[in-house]
Each structure stands twice: as structure tokens, then as C-alpha cells.
Amino acid sequence: MEHSIYEFPQIFRQVHMEEPREIAQEVRFLRRVWRKHSSLPVHRVLDLACGNSPHGQLLARAGIGVVGIDRSRTMIGAGRRESANLEGIRFYRRRIEQFQVPERPFDAAFFMSETFPVMTENRAIVSHLRSVGRLLKRGGLYCIDIDRQDGIRATRTRRLWHRSLRVGEARVEVRGVHRPMPWYSGIYSNFEIACSIRFPDRHVRTRDVVPIRYTLPCTLELLARVSRRFEMIATYTDLSFTKRLSKCHRRWWGVLRRI
Numbered sequence: 663m664e665h666s667i668y669e670f671p672q673i674f675r676q677v678h679m680e681e682p683r684e685i686a687q688e689v690r691f692l693r694r695v696w697r698k699h700s701s702l703p704v705h706r707v708l709d710l711a712c713g714n715s716p717h718g719q720l721l722a723r724a725g726i727g728v729v730g731i732d733r734s735r736t737m738i739g740a741g742r743r744e745s746a747n748l749e750g751i752r753f754y755r756r757r758i759e760q761f762q763v764p765e766r767p768f769d770a771a772f773f774m775s776e777t778f779p780v781m782t783e784n785r786a787i788v789s790h791l792r793s794v795g796r797l798l799k800r801g802g803l804y805c806i807d808i809d810r811q812d813g814i815r816a817t818r819t820r821r822l823w824h825r826s827l828r829v830g831e832a833r834v835e836v837r838g839v840h841r842p843m844p845w846y847s848g849i850y851s852n853f854e855i856a857c858s859i860r861f862p863d864r865h866v867r868t869r870d871v872v873p874i875r876y877t878l879p880c881t882l883e884l885l886a887r888v889s890r891r892f893e894m895i896a897t898y899t900d901l902s903f904t905k906r907l908s909k910c911h912r913r914w915w916g917v918l919r920r921i
């Protein structure tokens with residue numbers, strides 16, 4: 663049976679080369695953005711493509727109610743296990759492109775860890791924004807984290823890469839393939855990632871296909887307007903209020919406000 667890397671939350675973080683401390687830094691910055699821009703006190707928040715909701719778990723520990731949305735049963739399962747002794751965090755298994763949940767409106771929403779580019783079509787982004795907008799109070803903020811696109815070239819030829827790592831007792835071999843996509847698709851690459859994971863007692867293979875279309879600040883601003891639910895009120899880079907977009911090293915945030 664073929665598995666997904668998202669069934670193994672600890673391993674996927676290292677495959678994606680994330681540093682554990684980044685989560686706490688992002689949560690601190692989120693709270694600074696809320697203090698600076700939100701006209702609402704933030705008591706309840708929505709975490710989009712939450713995975714096991716590491717951000718939500720930190721916020722729930724600080725007394726904020728969190729609802730996470732993700733399509734992966736295993737990531738949500740991990741989130742439920744990890745937050746079993748926490749009050750005020752709930753998960754729903756949904757696709758982010760279009761969804762509803764039986765919840766009253768939230769004060770803020772966020773989308774962390776570079777997953778926004780998996781929505782590759784304008785209409786998917788617009789229906790996503792409408793779904794989030796329906797669940798946010800007027801004036802509520804939606805913070806979206808996106809990789810810097812500079813230097814990334816549309817893949818024209820099939821490219822392979824390989825890397826080995828150790829995660830606890832597991833030995834992981836990662837093979838990535840960037841597959842070219844038609845120039846008009848807007849998708850920079852169709853990224854296939856295959857892992858061979860050797861645990862002490864079993865061997866698992868995973869395979870995931872991740873189409874990637876990077877969104878620019880001007881595109882997000884336009885799509886926010888088109889959704890008629892949001893306006894983009896700020897962009898920030900590398901978790902700083904003062905660094906300009908032109909100096910962005912890794913990631914930028916779009917801050918949308920529900921209108």
C-alpha cells in the first residue's frame with residue numbers, strides 16, 4: 663500500500679527542512695499582527711491546512727479557541743492525540759478549496775507553512791477565500807504565509823534530487839522529481855516527493871504529488887478583491903514589520919481583512 667509523508671508528522675517536518683522553533687516564532691508574529699491590525703479581540707481562530715496544528719496547539723495553551731481544517735486523516739489524528747489534554751481545539755477533515763463547518767464566526771484565521779501554493783487555480787483560491795470569509799467576523803484578519811518566489815524558475819526539464827536523513831530511529835531516503843508543466847498552466851512545477859522510511863520494525867514507502875503555483879502579493883491582492891470578502895491591508899516579510907518585500911529572504915505574509 664502506498665502511503666503519504668503526511669502520515670508521519672515528525673518526519674515530514676524534517677523532509678520539508680523546517681526548524682521546530684519556527685512555529686513559536688510564527689505564533690509570536692501572528693499575535694503581533696493581531697495587536698497591530700485587528701479591531702477585534704482575538705479569542706477564536708481558524709487554522710487552514712492545519713496538519714496537526716502546531717500553531718493552534720500553542721495558541722490553545724494560551725487560552726485561544728482553535729478550529730483546524732485539513733484533508734489528512736492522519737495529520738488530524740496526530741493533532742487530536744497531541745492536544746488530548748488541551749481545551750478548546752477542534753479539527754475538521756475538509757478540503758481547503760471549498761468547505762463549511764458548523765461553527766460560529768471566528769475573530770481571525772491563518773494559513774501557515776507554505777501550503778497556499780497547492781491551490782493552483784484562480785477559482786480554487788477564490789472559493790477558498792469565500793469559504794474562509796463566511797466563517798470570519800467582519801474586520802477579522804486572515805494571515806497567509808507564502809514562500810518568496812524570486813529565483814524560482816518554472817521547471818522546463820524533469821529534475822531529480824536526493825537526500826538522506828535520520829529522524830529518531832527512522833532512516834529516510836528522499837527522492838524528489840520536478841516535472842515540467844505547460845507554460846500557460848501557472849504551475850511552476852509538479853513536485854513529486856517519494857520517501858523510503860526504514861523504522862526499526864518496518865519499511866514504509868510514501869509518495870506525494872504537490873503541484874506548486876506561487877502567488878505574488880499583487881495576485882493575492884487581486885484575488886482577495888475578486889472574492890468580495892477580503893481586502894489586502896499589509897504584506898510583511900520574514901516575520902518583520904520593517905523589512906521591505908525587496909529584501910525578503912524566505913517567506914512573505916499577506917494580511918487580509920474581512921470586509
Ligand SMILES: C[S@@+](CC[C@H](N)C(=O)[O-])C[C@H]1O[C@@H](n2cnc3c(N)ncnc32)[C@H](O)[C@@H]1O
Nearest residue numbers: 711712713732733734737756757758774775777
Ligand atoms: C506542510 S503541512 C502544514 C501543516 C501546518 N499548517 C503546519 O504548519 O505544520 C501541509 C498540510 O496541508 C494539508 N493539505 C494540503 N492540501 C490540502 C487541501 N487541498 N485541503 C486540505 N488540506 C490540505 C496537508 O494534509 C498537510 O497537513
